[in-house]
Amino acid sequence: MATDVEAQVVQEPHPSAPLTLPDFEVPAGLRFLLRTTNLRVYRVPIEGENKCCSAFPRKFYVADGEGNAILEGVETSSWCGRLCAESCHGFELDFRDADGVTVLSMEKTAACSTFYCCNAPAISVTSGTDNYGTVTHSGSIPRTRLTISDAIDRPQLSLLGPCTRQSHYIDGIFKLKCFNKSGSLGRVTVQHFAGMDSYQIFFPIDMDVRMKCIIIASAVLLDCIFA
Numbered sequence: 001m002a003t004d005v006e007a008q009v010v011q012e013p014h015p016s017a018p019l020t021l022p023d024f025e026v027p028a029g030l031r032f033l034l035r036t037t038n039l040r041v042y043r044v045p046i047e048g049e050n051k052c053c054s055a056f057p058r059k060f061y062v063a064d065g066e067g068n069a070i071l072e073g074v075e076t077s078s079w080c081g082r083l084c085a086e087s088c089h090g091f092e093l094d095f096r097d098a099d100g101v102t103v104l105s106m107e108k109t110a111a112c113s114t115f116y117c118c119n120a121p122a123i124s125v126t127s128g129t130d131n132y133g134t135v136t137h138s139g140s141i142p143r144t145r146l147t148i149s150d151a152i153d154r155p156q157l158s159l160l161g162p163c164t165r166q167s168h169y170i171d172g173i174f175k176l177k178c179f180n181k182s183g184s185l186g187r188v189t190v191q192h193f194a195g196m197d198s199y200q201i202f203f204p205i206d207m208d209v210r211m212k213c214i215i216i217a218s219a220v221l222l223d224c225i226f227a
Contacts, residue, residue, distance in 0.1 A: 024130045026209050029071070029097030030104065033212045037205045038065045041219035042198040046074070058223070062095065062216060071095040071104065093220065103127060106217050108224065121224060123217040125210075132210040135218045137225060146221065147179065148214050155179040157211060159188060159218055174222070176203060176215070188219060190226070197223055 040063040057075035073095035090110035094102045108123045122136040131151040139145035148157040161174030176186040186203040199219035
């Protein structure tokens, strides 16, 4: 897999392949993903609004392995939706780099009740005009399962973790696997930190940047599921 810090190009598939992913260029603000194997995604409270705390929008940071914040994202949604639907509400989330440039955009769909019988929550991920893919909460019993699909809706990866958190003070581990295959590629560790959840992500350095971005979205989705 290419690791050129200037661009990452999808290799041409076999001529018989019916569907192909388009070539893409990695934005400057995401090139740090080409040379990293672990990240931390964490949420911080937004205060100062004259509304009840459950209606505050989410604010996330993506930090590198040394703890340096690289990206910052603030939720865009209606106050009524946050207040009434809480973690089930839909929202948009734009991550900006240190220069204030939006390099990653996420859109979460509205969901139903705890087990999402009729409408499972999902987050689609784009960067500029490039569609990176989607992460979907695809199961709760016997274990929580997230499915990561590429830009043409082909399942590529899955995150498999505990059904429910037994305690707010015990870490939960979600194993990152190739879809429908054994073996582990990495993990997402949920950690309780100062009243907020923190998500430590580990993946191979040569993993496609688009997949790494969707795994970041998976941490955001887990934050909604376990809120």
